[in-house]
Amino acid sequence: MRIAHVRERHGPAGSPWRLAAATRDGWLDLEAARRRSVAADSNRRHDAILFRQPLTTLDEHLGRGLRVEALAEVLEGFQPRDQDDDAVLDEADLVFGPPILRPPSLRDFYAFEGHVATMWQRRDQSVPEAWYRLPIFYFSNVSEIRGPGEAVWAPRGSSELDFELEVCALVDTSAVDLPANRAEEAIGGYMILNDWSARDLQRDETTVRLGPAKGKDFASSIGPWLVTPDELADARRGPGYDLEMTARVGDVEISQGRWSDAQFSFGQMLERASADVRLRPGDLLGSGTVGTGCLLEVREETLGRWLEPGDEVVLAIDRLGELASPVVERPVGR
Numbered sequence: 435m436r437i438a439h440v441r442e443r444h445g446p447a448g449s450p451w452r453l454a455a456a457t458r459d460g461w462l463d464l465e466a467a468r469r470r471s472v473a474a475d476s477n478r479r480h481d482a483i484l485f486r487q488p489l490t491t492l493d494e495h496l497g498r499g500l501r502v503e504a505l506a507e508v509l510e511g512f513q514p515r516d517q518d519d520d521a522v523l524d525e526a527d528l529v530f531g532p533p534i535l536r537p538p539s540l541r542d543f544y545a546f547e548g549h550v551a552t553m554w555q556r557r558d559q560s561v562p563e564a565w566y567r568l569p570i571f572y573f574s575n576v577s578e579i580r581g582p583g584e585a586v587w588a589p590r591g592s593s594e595l596d597f598e599l600e601v602c603a604l605v606d607t608s609a610v611d612l613p614a615n616r617a618e619e620a621i622g623g624y625m626i627l628n629d630w631s632a633r634d635l636q637r638d639e640t641t642v643r644l645g646p647a648k649g650k651d652f653a654s655s656i657g658p659w660l661v662t663p664d665e666l667a668d669a670r671r672g673p674g675y676d677l678e679m680t681a682r683v684g685d686v687e688i689s690q691g692r693w694s695d696a697q698f699s700f701g702q703m704l705e706r707a708s709a710d711v712r713l714r715p716g717d718l719l720g721s722g723t724v725g726t727g728c729l730l731e732v733r734e735e736t737l738g739r740w741l742e743p744g745d746e747v748v749l750a751i752d753r754l755g756e757l758a759s760p761v762v763e764r765p766v767g768r
Contacts, residue, residue: 548725
């Protein structure tokens, strides 16, 4: 399944997000499909918790103790009434939001050796031995989550705005002390993550061996939709999936890598993340930057500068879609 939060592009201002799933005919409004299913068979309301209450957002769905895969039951047997069925939405008429609106946490890892090695080479040092043993992560800020098409700007005091091309996993069940070989069973789906970075602020912060903090916490973009693991199974290779990851700024291609190049699987990352703590439904895990997946690595040979207002950053991962973000001037009052 592909799951998304959507609004009609020309709908009333302030319209709530609607939970939708991709079908061959377009995007199916899952609440409309749920109501139609109950109308056709009233016993469904009594037999399954999924059909007792409205389907509003993925956050609400997970909060009721249900997993992402449960939504497949709403899709089963749905047949459009005609070509103008109002339960089926045309993608061209939709605006997409973050696949999870209010994640409880975002742990961002450091899983690609290509990126890590380049960063340490810039310091004339080798990759620390501990990196090969331990999936390392930091906590990012979930109050500044952006969806597809939402603007991003450099934080106050920064002139070195950068993007980072990453895979993001959604945990959809409560779990603690997961073993690596079973941990991926706790993942409800994957999406693209842009872990925005203010390199000048980050550089200052990390000199004192703490952080990153203000160099990272001003924005994280996710989307455009959530893809369940079964959609990727045939591409499994090594610790990840043999899927291409690319980034461009305007017409300039910046990055090309593959998810399968990761040193650590999401199972290993989840084992580390869940050690002695409870993961919650809606928690996010970022993979870290794929090799060449940021301007810090390849700025001089590609764009030749940091990001500026007027740029559009487009991250793409096979089967996960494209995540586009405009860069703008810092808004007045921010």
